[in-house]
Amino acid sequence: MDNKIQIGKIANTHGIRGYVKVIPLTTNMYRYDDLKEVFIDEAKFEIEDVWYKKDVVMVKFKGYDNINDVICYKNKFIQIDEKDLIGLDQDEYFxxxxxxxxxxxxxxxxxxxxxxxxxxxxxxxxxxxxxxxxxxxxxxxxxxxxxxxxxxxxxxxxxxxxxx
CATH class of the missing domain: 2.30.30.240 (PRC-barrel domain)
Incomplete structure (x- = not known):
């Protein structure tokens, strides 16, 4: 099994349509554009939509269409498989x-x-x-x-x- 890497923390819900507000734990917050799936705890979530507001990422998971579906994920960490890490330049480290x-x-x-x-x-x-x-x-x-x-x-x- 691949190692899981934390790339964000769900700070809150956003609106009533199932979006979550994510505090990015990565230097490139726009990396969410390239992600198809993420993990919360051990569960896999498919990303349906992403948009940005100031220094936070708004994420909607496929099949989670209202606030009641996602409120339980508040304060949880979003993780990815190690294989989905972005490349680093020389002399850069995670x-x-x-x-x-x-x-x-x-x-x-x-x-x-x-x-x-x-x-x-x-x-x-x-x-x-x-x-x-x-x-x-x-x-x-x-x-x-x-x-x-x-x-x-x-x-x-x-x-x-x-x-x-």
Whole structure:
């Protein structure tokens, strides 16, 4: 069975005709245009219609034609099969690939494990769990020197004072 990847969270219903309002959990919210089916929990849903309003996606599932059909999915996550992931450019990674990586300093010293990726704005921030505390590292090329998902390893070279 393929792994399922979360790409959105149903925030609410929209109108009375069975649409749901989805908060996208992807950098390309328009990727919903290319999806034919998604999963909620373990159930498969065929997408009938998609449209966009500001920073949310309105989705209608085939056979779900009124608000009472979809209200039970509020706060549920929309998932896709791993095979339906969009392609990434070189040096781009999915968050689920980054979480769990073992982080080493450029001098080879082990620092800790990435436990979370924050997305506050201009760039992502990696939350690294060390022996002492959590360390926040901006995901910028000046600091992150290498990411090797196959080896489960990241090498960073933080500026002085960033890690105490």
């Amino acid at each position: 968050i689920f690939d980054i979480v769990g990586l073992q982080v080493y300093l450029a001098n080879g010293k082990y620092l800790g494990e990435i436990k979370e990726v924050l997305q506050p704005g201009a760039n992502d921030v990696y939350v690294i769990k060390t022996k002492k505390s959590d360390v926040l590292i901006p995901a910028v090329k000046e600091i992150v020197k290498d990411i090797n998902v196959k080896e489960n390893k990241m090498i960073i070279d933080p500026i002085e004072g960033m890690i105490e």
